Amino acid sequence: MRQREIEAEAAPALHDLASPTAEVMRAIYSHLTIVQGLPDLQGVYRQIGRALGKMVYLLD
Amino acid sequence: MLYYRHDVLAGIFNPLHHCFGRHFKTVEEPPARLKHQVKALLDAALLEVERTVGELPATDYLQDLLVLRLRRRITEILNGPIPKPDHSLSLLKKGPMTILSVLSSPTFASASNGGKSTGCPFEPLVAPALMLFILIAIGRNCLGCRRRGPDTITVDHGCGGRKTYRRDHCSGRYRDDSCC
Structure with a gap:
């Protein structure tokens, strides 16, 4: 839904277009630390997930 | 975009x-x-x-x-993608002449006979005959594509029934494309 809203804008920036995917990956990587039992690394994993999500969108 | x-x-x-x-x-x-x-x-x-x-x-x-x-x-x-080395499939894509040159080579002929000559008098004719057969097949296919004629024709079958037939570009024949 959020992705569609951004894409419907007149001239969206690439950074904004990639943000929904980045947020999804951030949430997934955040949950990964719970699965792995590494709550100390949650912040780092979140950052990695967000950057990866952005990259996935841009590469696609 | x-x-x-x-x-x-x-x-x-x-x-x-x-x-x-x-x-x-x-x-x-x-x-x-x-x-x-x-x-x-x-x-x-x-x-x-x-x-x-x-x-x-x-x-x-x-x-x-x-x-x-x-x-x-x-x-x-x-x-861009990293180029891959040539394999048998890419050899096939290069065209029939490459395959023919491989087929007609003495190495291929001896390998297909297990490395031994059978003594058959027609053995030297196998590769040229195969080449001729393939060339005829290619030639017929190309000639078929060049056949002239209208793309569609309409035939009156009487009683007000008319059908339109579409030409197949390769065979040159007209086919009925209507569903019923």
């Missing part, structure tokens, strides 16, 4: 933009510029990943997965 457009009217007639928008088309970003922007953002994101991964313990599997493999993948996508 579709969504990332530079709207030339937006900056000039901003209040009236939506009134004129349907009459004046927007201009798409040049692909080279868009690619440059994507590459810049990708580099920034990769740098962020590398910096953050540095904070992980050295034994973490993400170290290898994210830094090494991602960098290789991005390079492949931006600079």
Whole structure:
């Protein structure tokens, strides 16, 4: 839904277009630390997930 | 591409933009510029990943997965795929002459006979005959494609019934494309 809203804008920036995917990956990587039992690394994993999500969108 | 457009009217007639928008088309970003922007953002994101991964313990599997493999993948996508060595399938795609030259070579003939000559008097004729057969097949196919004639013909079957037949470009025959 959020992705569609951004894409419907007149001239969206690439950074904004990639943000929904980045947020999804951030949430997934955040949950990964719970699965792995590494709550100390949650912040780092979140950052990695967000950057990866952005990259996935841009590469696609 | 579709969504990332530079709207030339937006900056000039901003209040009236939506009134004129349907009459004046927007201009798409040049692909080279868009690619440059994507590459810049990708580099920034990769740098962020590398910096953050540095904070992980050295034994973490993400170290290898994210830094090494991602960098290789991005390079492949931006600079094109890495060329692969020739294999049998690519040999087939190069055309029939390559295959024919392989088939007619003495190495192939002796290999197909287990390396021994059978003593058959027609053995030297096998490769030329095969070549001739393939050339005839190719020639017939090409001639079929060049046949002239209208693309469609309409035939009156009487009692007001008419049917339109469409020409097959390769066989030159007319076929009924109607469903019933």
